[in-house]
Amino acid sequence: MSQQAHPDSGSAVLTVEDLSVLYEVEQPVAAVQNVNLTLHRGEILGLAGESGCGKTTLAYAINRLHRPPARISSGRVTFHDRSGDDIDILALRESQLRVFRWDKMSMVFQGAMNALNPVTTVQAQLKDTLRTHRPGMSRAQIRQRSQEVLERVGVDPRRLGSYPHELSGGMRQRVMIAMAMLLEPQIMIMDEPTTALDVVVQREILQEIVRLRDELGFAVVFITHDLPLLLEISDRIAVMLAGEIVELDSAEHLYQHAQHPYTRKLLGSFPSLSGERGAFIRTGVETVPSVKEYS
Structure with a gap:
C-alpha cells in the first residue's frame, strides 16, 4: 500500500x-x-x-x-x-x-492506442501540448522537456520520433503518462x-x-x-x-x-x-x- x-x-x-x-x-x-x-x-x-x-x-x-x-x-x-x-x-x-x-489537472485515458494520434510522432504530440500551454518555450526547450518526461517514465528519448504503432502497449501507456505529467x-x-x-x-x-x-x-x-x-x-x-x-x-x-x-x-x-x-x-x-x- x-x-x-x-x-x-x-x-x-x-x-x-x-x-x-x-x-x-x-x-x-x-x-x-x-x-x-x-x-x-x-x-x-x-x-x-x-x-x-x-x-x-x-x-x-x-x-x-x-x-x-x-x-x-x-x-x-x-x-x-x-x-x-x-x-x-x-x-x-x-x-x-x-x-x-x-x-x-490531466487525464490518462483508457486505451493508449486510441488516445494517441496514430499518424503523429510522439515528439509532435508532446510539442503541440507545450506550444499550446507554454508558448514562450523555444524549440530547444521543448525538445529538452520532451526528453525529460520520457526518461522519467522509462522510455528511451530516441523514441520521440516514433509513431504509436511502433511502440509496445506498455511503452504507449508510458507515453500517455508522460504527456499527462508534461506540464507538472x-x-x-x-x-x-x-x-x-x-x-x-x-x-x-x-x-x-x-x-x-x-x-x-x-x-x-x-x-x-x-x-x-x-x-x-x-x-x-x-x-x-x-x-x-x-x-x-x-x-x-x-x-x-x-x-x-x-x-x-x-x-x-x-x-x-x-x-x-x-x-x-x-x-x-x-x-x-x-x-x-x-x-
Whole structure:
C-alpha cells in the first residue's frame, strides 16, 4: 500500500460536493448520484466498482470532459490551487477549461492506442501540448522537456520520433503518462491505465506511477474495477455502486474492516493466494440495479 508522505499532504487539492450526472436519453439515467469526495495533495485515491457503475462518468464530469447526452445536473467541483486560489471547475468557460486542463489537472485515458494520434510522432504530440500551454518555450526547450518526461517514465528519448504503432502497449501507456505529467499538473486522473497489459508490464507501470507520485507530489485518482490492485497502491479507496459512493476508507482499514456488503462482495470475488489448491469457489459479483439491494 502507498504510504509516502509529502510536505503538503493532508491539504485538499480537489473537493467534489453533491455531484450528479444524468444521461438525457428517452428514459433519463442517473449515472452519478450526489457524490461527495475530497482528494488530498500527494494522495493516491482509488475508485473501484464494477463496469457501468459510473466511475468514468464521474472522472469525466470532474474534468468537464463529458459530452451529450451526459449533463451535470447538480453539484460543485472545486480545485484548490497551490497559489491559494479556489477554482470552480463547473463555472469555467471553454477557453478557461482549455488552459486549466493538462496544466492543473490531466487525464490518462483508457486505451493508449486510441488516445494517441496514430499518424503523429510522439515528439509532435508532446510539442503541440507545450506550444499550446507554454508558448514562450523555444524549440530547444521543448525538445529538452520532451526528453525529460520520457526518461522519467522509462522510455528511451530516441523514441520521440516514433509513431504509436511502433511502440509496445506498455511503452504507449508510458507515453500517455508522460504527456499527462508534461506540464507538472497537481492532479492526474487515470482511467484504468493498465487495462489489456500483461501482468508483468502492469506491475512496472504501477510501480512507475507510485514512484513519480513520490518524486513530484501530484495527487492521483486511479480508476479500476480491480480492487486488489487498488489495495496495493492506494492511500484511500472509494467504492462505487450504481452511481453512488457506498464506502470510502483507507486502503488498509477497508481491506480489514469493509462495512458495506458490496465492498465485501468485491473483496470476496478474488481468489486467495493461500490455502489448498482448488479449494476456492469464485463468488463473482453480478451487475445490480440498485444500491438498496446491498443496504
